[in-house]
Amino acid sequence: MFKIFENLVDPYCDYPQTDQPPTRIWPFLREYLVPFRKIFVVTGIMSVVVAVIEIWLIYYMGRVVDLLSSDPAAIWEQYGTELILVALFILFLRPLAQALHVLLLNNSILPNVGTLIRWRAHKHVLRQSVGWFENDFAGRIANRIMQTPPAAGEAVFQVFDAITFSIAYVVGATLMLSDADPRLAVPLLIWLTLYGFLVIWTTRRVGPASKRASDARSMVTGRVVDAYTNIHSVKLFAHNERELDYAKEAIENARRTFQSEMRIYTIMDATLVALNGLLIIGVVGWALLLWIDGEASVGVVAAATALALRLNAMTGWIMWALTSFFRELGVVAEGMETIAQPIELVDKIAARPLEIGKGKIEIKSLSHHFGRNFGGLDDLTQVISPGEKVGLVGRSGAGKSTLVKLLLRFYEAENGRVLIDGQNIADVTQDSLRDTIGLVQQDSSLLHRSVRDNILYGKPEASEEEMIAAARKAEAHEFILNLQDPQGRMGYDAHVGERGVKLSGGQRQRITLARVILKDAPILLLDEATSALDSEVEAEIQNTLYGMMEGKTVIAIAHRLSTIAQMDRILVLDKGRIVEEGGHADLLHQGGLYAQFWNRQSGGFINADEAAE
Numbered sequence: 001m002f003k004i005f006e007n008l009v010d011p012y013c014d015y016p017q018t019d020q021p022p023t024r025i026w027p028f029l030r031e032y033l034v035p036f037r038k039i040f041v042v043t044g045i046m047s048v049v050v051a052v053i054e055i056w057l058i059y060y061m062g063r064v065v066d067l068l069s070s071d072p073a074a075i076w077e078q079y080g081t082e083l084i085l086v087a088l089f090i091l092f093l094r095p096l097a098q099a100l101h102v103l104l105l106n107n108s109i110l111p112n113v114g115t116l117i118r119w120r121a122h123k124h125v126l127r128q129s130v131g132w133f134e135n136d137f138a139g140r141i142a143n144r145i146m147q148t149p150p151a152a153g154e155a156v157f158q159v160f161d162a163i164t165f166s167i168a169y170v171v172g173a174t175l176m177l178s179d180a181d182p183r184l185a186v187p188l189l190i191w192l193t194l195y196g197f198l199v200i201w202t203t204r205r206v207g208p209a210s211k212r213a214s215d216a217r218s219m220v221t222g223r224v225v226d227a228y229t230n231i232h233s234v235k236l237f238a239h240n241e242r243e244l245d246y247a248k249e250a251i252e253n254a255r256r257t258f259q260s261e262m263r264i265y266t267i268m269d270a271t272l273v274a275l276n277g278l279l280i281i282g283v284v285g286w287a288l289l290l291w292i293d294g295e296a297s298v299g300v301v302a303a304a305t306a307l308a309l310r311l312n313a314m315t316g317w318i319m320w321a322l323t324s325f326f327r328e329l330g331v332v333a334e335g336m337e338t339i340a341q342p343i344e345l346v347d348k349i350a351a352r353p354l355e356i357g358k359g360k361i362e363i364k365s366l367s368h369h370f371g372r373n374f375g376g377l378d379d380l381t382q383v384i385s386p387g388e389k390v391g392l393v394g395r396s397g398a399g400k401s402t403l404v405k406l407l408l409r410f411y412e413a414e415n416g417r418v419l420i421d422g423q424n425i426a427d428v429t430q431d432s433l434r435d436t437i438g439l440v441q442q443d444s445s446l447l448h449r450s451v452r453d454n455i456l457y458g459k460p461e462a463s464e465e466e467m468i469a470a471a472r473k474a475e476a477h478e479f480i481l482n483l484q485d486p487q488g489r490m491g492y493d494a495h496v497g498e499r500g501v502k503l504s505g506g507q508r509q510r511i512t513l514a515r516v517i518l519k520d521a522p523i524l525l526l527d528e529a530t531s532a533l534d535s536e537v538e539a540e541i542q543n544t545l546y547g548m549m550e551g552k553t554v555i556a557i558a559h560r561l562s563t564i565a566q567m568d569r570i571l572v573l574d575k576g577r578i579v580e581e582g583g584h585a586d587l588l589h590q591g592g593l594y595a596q597f598w599n600r601q602s603g604g605f606i607n608a609d610e611a612a613e
Contacts, residue, residue, distance in 0.1 A: 017124075067299075117153075184286055184304055202323055210330030279308055279311060280309070353429055473544050570594065
């Protein structure tokens with residue numbers, strides 16, 4: 001039975017993706033919750049049915065009290081069948097209605113709403129550009145992805161568990177009292193008006209306060225995760241106290257915002273107690289006066305008393321439900337600041353897969369300054385022939401890494417074009433572009449998964465033999481066989497830790513190389529590919545790298561000039577422009593910037609400070 005209700009909605013169903021999600025909360029939720037429309041209608045109806053049954057029970061208990069004033073011997077004879085039917089209704093039909101309501105709410109809606117929103121939000125965020133991720137804390141992004149779905153689910157839950165139920169209950173209570181005596185509805189309506197003002201006062205303040213508190217919690221998460229991610233730097237520079245102070249600032253801000261939110265609830269609770277006293281005295285007192293005047297029966301007094309006490313018990317729950325509803329909407333609104341941001345770097349509508357030929361790269365008047373007036377590339381034009389191996393040299397900030405990012409279309413170029421085999425990379429799909437390019441970076445971070453998973457990331461459909469062959473070429477197979485993680489997994493099944501922290505820099509780099517070797521892309525980008533390796537291992541891997549380059553178009557960035565001395569051509573970048581180009585020997589003969597780099601190297605690296613002087 002549970003599976004029937006749990007599978008009424010598929011949270012992973014197809015939906016029309018949009019690059020511009022709604023930025024207002026109601027359109028946002030309405031778009032996400034389209035698959036639940038029919039379920040919401042049925043659940044709303046069941047909420048009303050459950051409320052009506054509860055009101056009817058109170059009404060019927062009043063009738064039972066009135067029946068007790070009759071001759072006991074005649075009650076069973078006259079009302080026996082009625083009492084049996086009511087008993088059967090209470091024993092069987094009432095639990096059935098309640099069970100259906102709870103199944104829809106707890107099993108159809110709650111698990112699937114959160115799952116659907118989390119899945120779609122994660123899917124949307126993954127489509128964002130690299131630059132988008134570089135402008136925020138990874139921890140804060142993750143926190144918003146994690147806290148928004150349960151908040152939305154809780155808001156939906158409160159709508160059907162409390163709000164719809166309470167509205168139906170209050171309306172039913174008013175009608176019941178009016179039916180007994182219209183004057184009994186007067187104190188209830190007065191109380192309801194005052195209660196409405198309190199609800200409005202509270203909800204107007206809870207939403208913004210909750211959003212501020214949620215944003216403050218996300219900042220705490222962002223700062224804490226930032227410290228954990230860079231724990232080596234924290235320990236290396238002995239900055240425990242500095243990081244504690246940095247986190248304390250955010251934690252204290254979270255405490256203050258939470259205190260402000262809790263003040264609202266305290267005022268609400270104190271006011272609510274006073275209002276509920278007015279409700280009890282008004283309804284019960286008036287019913288007693290009517291009974292004294294002979295205008296109401298004992299059953300009416302009993303029903304009015306039961307109803308007033310029930311509303312007294314419910315009002316706190318209803319108020320908390322309403323405030324919870326608006327509080328959770330505040331959390332959703334805060335999360336929308338991340339998951340509702342538009343996708344700015346998108347494939348064109350008519351984008352087609354890149355059709356790779358020989359791997360010719362044409363760079364035409366390419367400029368990119370990251371929205372600033374300095375740094376990056378400045379009107380760069382260059383042609384890299386199919387199969388040509390080109391080295392890139394330059395000081396930090398000369399534009400080398402910017403060029404790599406633009407070739408991969410991690411950013412949209414501000415001016416100019418990049419063509420691969422005559423096709424503008426802005427006109428092809430991003431996935432097909434990156435499928436044709438293998439990249440080995442200086443930061444050889446790995447996924448917190450097994451060695452096998454990390455290598456197969458380059459070609460998921462590869463066989464075990466192909467994966468091991470790639471690891472052998474990267475000089476990684478032997479050390480992989482000796483790996484063991486804390487859970488006892490060994491060899492290719494061993495997990496490498498977050499960003500590969502359980503491995504040495506050289507080991508991480510060799511697994512990265514194995515991944516790219518397995519990918520076997522026709523264009524190869526090397527961004528300080530051997531920077532983490534010692535000289536002996538580098539010498540062993542150099543042959544592997546040159547083997548990888550065979551038949552490929554290669555662009556290699558290096559400060560260790562010995563690693564690119566054998567390239568067909570070397571380009572020297574300075575301030576975003578190519579200032580020298582040629583072979584290693586030719587550039588040394590010219591006596592320019594490259595010759596200075598070569599002469600001022602220590603251990604094969606560019607001395608960037610001396611070069612700058």
